[in-house]
Amino acid sequence: MKNEIIIFADGSSIGNPGPGGWGVVLVYGSKVVEFGGGNKNTTNNRMELTAAIEALSFASKLKTKNLKLTIRTDSRYVINGITKWVNGWEKNGWIGKNKKDILNQDLWKKLSKLASGKKIKWGHVHGHAGIPGNERVDFIATLCAKEKQFKTQRFFDGPITKYPFDIFSLKESKKRPVSKRGSSGGKTAYSYLSLVNGVLVSHKTWTECEKRVKGVSGAKFKKALSKEDEEKIKREWGLTNNNFQF
Numbered sequence: 001m002k003n004e005i006i007i008f009a010d011g012s013s014i015g016n017p018g019p020g021g022w023g024v025v026l027v028y029g030s031k032v033v034e035f036g037g038g039n040k041n042t043t044n045n046r047m048e049l050t051a052a053i054e055a056l057s058f059a060s061k062l063k064t065k066n067l068k069l070t071i072r073t074d075s076r077y078v079i080n081g082i083t084k085w086v087n088g089w090e091k092n093g094w095i096g097k098n099k100k101d102i103l104n105q106d107l108w109k110k111l112s113k114l115a116s117g118k119k120i121k122w123g124h125v126h127g128h129a130g131i132p133g134n135e136r137v138d139f140i141a142t143l144c145a146k147e148k149q150f151k152t153q154r155f156f157d158g159p160i161t162k163y164p165f166d167i168f169s170l171k172e173s174k175k176r177p178v179s180k181r182g183s184s185g186g187k188t189a190y191s192y193l194s195l196v197n198g199v200l201v202s203h204k205t206w207t208e209c210e211k212r213v214k215g216v217s218g219a220k221f222k223k224a225l226s227k228e229d230e231e232k233i234k235r236e237w238g239l240t241n242n243n244f245q246f
Contacts, residue, residue: 011047
């Protein structure tokens with residue numbers, strides 16, 4: 001339908017921070033537009049946010065009434081932030097539970113403003129699972145980062161009949177990689193460590209760990225495979241036993 005827009009958005013960085021890129025594929029009516037860009041010194045989360053911002057900026061310029069948007073991304077950071085956390089951040093003056101400034105608040109403010117008043121369905125898709133739209137924006141984002149193509153440019157702009165990818169398909173055609181979050185090669189966890197406001201806590205389950213770090217700016221978390229692995233992580237984070245709580 002004319003007033004419906006489907007968007008895929010993704011961000012990438014080489015190093016965190018490092019050179020990064022973002023990519024967008026936008027479908028409206030019978031037309032498809034691909035565009036991307038980047039930044040010479042950024043982070044993956046900033047590129048994920050930038051992709052969503054650029055997509056909504058483009059959609060906002062379309063002269064369509066009662067616009068309905070579906071934005072698909074593999075970033076739960078973006079989805080949870082815009083649907084669950086951003087209102088609380090705004091009410092608290094952009095200060096997190098750890099009493100520190102929310103990271104990337106400049107981009108969150110832009111995204112919140114662009115999303116305000118729009119009918120948006122935020123949909124999560126699994127990354128690197130063979131979903132055509134997600135694979136394409138990942139390719140654009142990675143290309144912009146690797147080739148240092150930081151200025152916004154279009155990669156496709158034409159009728160959907162000539163677009164070479166099945167943009168409407170959400171079928172996964174690849175085996176998904178094991179998630180890095182709360183995971184370490186599929187091995188059984190000894191514990192899950194979280195670091196919030198300088199205090200390290202050991203959790204028995206990932207659910208407990210996730211609950212503590214979720215939405216907290218600057219929080220760290222990692223899966224430990226043994227007592228020795230816990231000690232290694234503590235050293236990596238520059239901590240001593242005085243910081244450790246069970």
